[in-house]
Amino acid sequence: MAKFDVKQEVTDKFSLRGRVFHKLRDDILSGKYAEHEELKEVAIGEELGVSRTPVREAFRQLELEGLIQIIPNKGAYVTGITEKDVRDIYMIRSLLEGLCARWATEHITKEQMEEMEENVYLAKFHADKGHWEQLAELDNRFHDIMYEACDSKMLEHQLKDFHQYVLRVRKKTLNNANRGSKSNEEHEKIMLAIKAGDADLAEKLANEHISNAYENMVKNGLYEAYQK
Amino acid sequence: MAKFDVKQEVTDKFSLRGRVFHKLRDDILSGKYAEHEELKEVAIGEELGVSRTPVREAFRQLELEGLIQIIPNKGAYVTGITEKDVRDIYMIRSLLEGLCARWATEHITKEQMEEMEENVYLAKFHADKGHWEQLAELDNRFHDIMYEACDSKMLEHQLKDFHQYVLRVRKKTLNNANRGSKSNEEHEKIMLAIKAGDADLAEKLANEHISNAYENMVKNGLYEAYQK
DNA sequence: ATCTGCATAATTGTATACAATTATGCAATC
DNA sequence: GATTGCATAATTGTATACAATTATGCAGAT
Numbered sequence: 001m002a003k004f005d006v007k008q009e010v011t012d013k014f015s016l017r018g019r020v021f022h023k024l025r026d027d028i029l030s031g032k033y034a035e036h037e038e039l040k041e042v043a044i045g046e047e048l049g050v051s052r053t054p055v056r057e058a059f060r061q062l063e064l065e066g067l068i069q070i071i072p073n074k075g076a077y078v079t080g081i082t083e084k085d086v087r088d089i090y091m092i093r094s095l096l097e098g099l100c101a102r103w104a105t106e107h108i109t110k111e112q113m114e115e116m117e118e119n120v121y122l123a124k125f126h127a128d129k130g131h132w133e134q135l136a137e138l139d140n141r142f143h144d145i146m147y148e149a150c151d152s153k154m155l156e157h158q159l160k161d162f163h164q165y166v167l168r169v170r171k172k173t174l175n176n177a178n179r180g181s182k183s184n185e186e187h188e189k190i191m192l193a194i195k196a197g198d199a200d201l202a203e204k205l206a207n208e209h210i211s212n213a214y215e216n217m218v219k220n221g222l223y224e225a226y227q228k
Numbered sequence: 229m230a231k232f233d234v235k236q237e238v239t240d241k242f243s244l245r246g247r248v249f250h251k252l253r254d255d256i257l258s259g260k261y262a263e264h265e266e267l268k269e270v271a272i273g274e275e276l277g278v279s280r281t282p283v284r285e286a287f288r289q290l291e292l293e294g295l296i297q298i299i300p301n302k303g304a305y306v307t308g309i310t311e312k313d314v315r316d317i318y319m320i321r322s323l324l325e326g327l328c329a330r331w332a333t334e335h336i337t338k339e340q341m342e343e344m345e346e347n348v349y350l351a352k353f354h355a356d357k358g359h360w361e362q363l364a365e366l367d368n369r370f371h372d373i374m375y376e377a378c379d380s381k382m383l384e385h386q387l388k389d390f391h392q393y394v395l396r397v398r399k400k401t402l403n404n405a406n407r408g409s410k411s412n413e414e415h416e417k418i419m420l421a422i423k424a425g426d427a428d429l430a431e432k433l434a435n436e437h438i439s440n441a442y443e444n445m446v447k448n449g450l451y452e453a454y455q456k
Numbered sequence: 457a458t459c460t461g462c463a464t465a466a467t468t469g470t471a472t473a474c475a476a477t478t479a480t481g482c483a484a485t486c
Numbered sequence: 487g488a489t490t491g492c493a494t495a496a497t498t499g500t501a502t503a504c505a506a507t508t509a510t511g512c513a514g515a516t
């Protein structure tokens with residue numbers, strides 16, 4: 001009577017299609033392919049040692065993830081993201097993260113609260129030591145905890161969708177200046193607001209947290225990777 | 229030097245895969261398939277007179293549209309939407325429509341503004357006459373105008389995504405009571421706020437518009453179609 | 457030199473064959 | 487009767503062949 005697993009990831013890591021999907025996604029996000037570059041089915045297939053069928057299916061998924069665009073009978077092209085797109089994404093995400101923090105305040109479990117506290121204190125340690133790799137990992141994890149804690153698969157899905165875009169710019173954001181520790185200080189405030197049950201404050205702080213991340217990114221000129 | 233068409237719909241209406249995609253989407257949204265019903269590749273293919281290949285690709289798209297869920301090596305199942313999911317969707321959409329109204333206030337063109345006014349006044353006429361079909365059509369169109377007017381392909385994409393879910397509940401909402409004319413009165417207020425350049429008011433009204441639509445839906449018990 | 461028309465090549469769209477996995481039914485066992 | 491094991495069927499996953507569409511290059515006209 002077990003219902004099918006709702007937590008199932010949309011992409012299967014073990015099928016050929018799943019491997020193609022993950023490989024292409026990583027390559028696009030890491031910048032291996034230029035924007036607007038055309039992806040050929042046979043070329044990708046030969047590179048990975050698979051036929052066109054799984055490649056085509058991976059293409060359909062990447063299209064709806066917003067990473068490529070398929071034009072019928074022509075080809076698949078890596079999507080371009082403009083400066084305005086990035087700004088819009090951060091503004092939308094700011095709203096949604098705020099709502100997520102609000103709902104998390106209302107629904108977080110004891111275990112999730114404990115992991116969130118642990119995350120903040122561990123991140124403080126790594127920030128002091130300058131361990132940017134671990135810090136970035138913990139930063140991602142903090143947000144994932146909040147997504148899970150908000151107890152809404154709809155909102156979680158939306159926010160994780162945005163993550164695909166955000167990853168294209170955010171990966172370098174925590175390395176420079178002291179955004180890393182600054183970010184974690186903001187996490188701590190959000191965490192404390194959630195712990196105190198102050199949903200209004202949590203929402204406001206989460207809003208600002210994303211806005212600040214955006215401001216920091218602009219200040220450091222990470223836009224350069226994107227077309228005007 | 230023409231760049232590829234960014235406005236291109238994600239699904240091609242003329243390819244076999246496109247036809248399968250649209251057919252299945254309509255059938256799912258219209259309730260032809262029960263929730264959690266399994267969709268078999270061969271059965272769908274035979275019904276539409278096509279092979280499994282275009283069916284499989286349509287499945288991958290429907291999955292990312294959130295209408296079905298594919299479990300590797302098992303099958304494709306129509307997604308279930310719980311009452312909580314519906315509530316979450318409307319709350320998220322309320323936020324995003326508010327942002328959309330704000331941006332529309334800042335970016336709407338003269339032509340779009342005129343179409344929006346025309347939409348409202350035409351809808352008033354049909355509401356008086358009790359033409360619910362046309363009213364529903366105009367209602368959808370009003371929101372599409374606003375999505376286009378906000379001048380953000382990212383936000384537009386998000387809101388249209390939600391539309392897939394919302395269509396499953398909203399289609400009957402305008403038929404009963406006087407929600408139809410009530411909805412249009414709210415459209416008019418939003419339109420006037422946008423025309424007056426009052427972004428704060430437009431945002432607030434758009435927020436409330438979606439909330440009201442949700443409240444109305446709950447009041448009329450449209451939830452019954454969904455699992456607990 | 458540029459443009460047009462057409463033959464050819466390259467690429468995507470679809471159908472089908474086969475492999476791998478999962479579901480089903482039934483007999484044997486307890 | 488319930489359960490296990492296994493043979494069989496049903497279904498999905500992948501590869502490949504062929505069709506349809508689009509891109510390319512070149513000859514000839516202007």
